[in-house]
Amino acid sequence: MYLGIVYPTCVHDPAAHATLARIDPALLEAAGDLGSSPRRAFWQVTFPLSWPGIGAGVLLCFIPIVGEFVSRTCLPVLIP
Numbered sequence: 001m002y003l004g005i006v007y008p009t010c011v012h013d014p015a016a017h018a019t020l021a022r023i024d025p026a027l028l029e030a031a032g033d034l035g036s037s038p039r040r041a042f043w044q045v046t047f048p049l050s051w052p053g054i055g056a057g058v059l060l061c062f063i064p065i066v067g068e069f070v071s072r073t074c075l076p077v078l079i080p
Contacts, residue, residue: 015060019053020046 023046031041 013053013057013060015056016050016053019050019056023049 027045027049028041031045032038036044
């Protein structure tokens with residue numbers, strides 16, 4: 001059951017995908033023109049610009065997991 005909740009939101013993260021799709025390719029090209037390797041361009045340009053999407057994806061994944069934890073472990077204790 002957890003896999004059905006976690007897999008669509010964490011692995012196929014629509015927020016991170018949308019953030020990566022909005023990054024201007026000219027920024028990576030400019031990094032390459034200034035002498036940056038593709039790996040360094042990723043870590044210096046793409047990765048910092050993708051943080052909002054990664055954060056949104058983590059929240060979209062974390063909130064349902066916490067909700068399932070609360071409903072499975074804490075609520076049966078409150079019901080006499």
